[in-house]
Amino acid sequence: MRKLVSIILIFLIIPTFYFYLAPEKQTTAKFVVIANRNLVFEVATYAKTVGEILTEQNLNPSFALVSGDEAVNQGMRIVLKRPVTVKIIDGGEETFLATQSDSVGDVLYEQKIGLAPQDRVTPPLNAFLADNLEIVIDRIVDLEVDETAEIPYEILIEQDSAMYYGREEVIEPGKPGSVAKKFLITYKNGVETRRKLLTTNVLANPVKEIRKFGTRVEIERVEEGRASWYAYKVCMCAAHPSYDKGQYVRVTSLVSGKSIIVRINDRGPEQAIHPDRVIDLDSVAFKQFAPLGAGTIGVRVELLK
DSSP states (O other): OHHHHHHHHHHHHHHHHHHHHSOOOOOOOEEEEEEETTEEEEEEEOOSBHHHHHHHTTOOGGGBSSOTTSBOOTTOEEEEOOOEEEEEEETTEEEEEEEOOSBHHHHHHHTTOOOOTTOEEESOTTOBOOTTEEEEEEOEEEEEEEEEEEEOOOEEEEEEEEEETTOEEEEEOOBOEEEEEEEEEEEETTEEEEEEEEEEEEEEOOBOEEEEEEEEOOEEEEEEEEEEEEOSSSSSEEEESSSOTTOEEEEEETTTOOEEEEEEEEEOOOTTTOTTEEEEEEHHHHTTTSOGGGOOEEEEEEEEO
């Protein structure tokens, strides 16, 4: 009897020890696909819920499209919608916004931003969104525009030896013409970037103007001295200590004998400082006689009547 009891106890105790002392049986890892915006990857996990596996991957479970308490299944695909901040520059106007959209086209649709066929979007509509992405929308408009322009008239000058030098008289006044032009103008964000001429129609031809210009030279006064130069109007003009502005003088180099006629339009040089200087030529006129490095040259100045 005792032997039978011992055998029964052995069969009862051994399974109990085995249950507590035997190593825990390992479960099989599950393969799960995680889609985090444009990043898709597969992981092997022993996690039991979606929240656990996302925490393992340092991802925020609140961004998942399924509950964090949902059980993990073999081959499961977990999609996350992490919000990103983007900047939209629409026709020059800037807007910052947070969005869960996947692509450029999606966020424009979400914001109800329409596009015309010729508008340009950078980056393209199928580009994935990322933090701090800058989306530029250039609004392109082509318009046909009619413009009227003036056609300048030509001036014909007839020399008149009976008139004093420098005098001018209009014999027949000129009249500008006009032309109508049609352009195809391209505007980018309201600013013209290109224009193409489509048609031209002359509305009125210009009328030439005829003038007489005096060439008679009569000397009123002659003086000799040094001519200096200065950069003033960049013209065939000069400064004189006393001659009225608008008068003409003939200046002749005492070295070469070359002569030019210039118009007085300024006062100078200061004779209290430079008593030997009788005229201050503009640099353009001075270079008719000598390089500017010469400083001053000897001249004869004749005041024309």
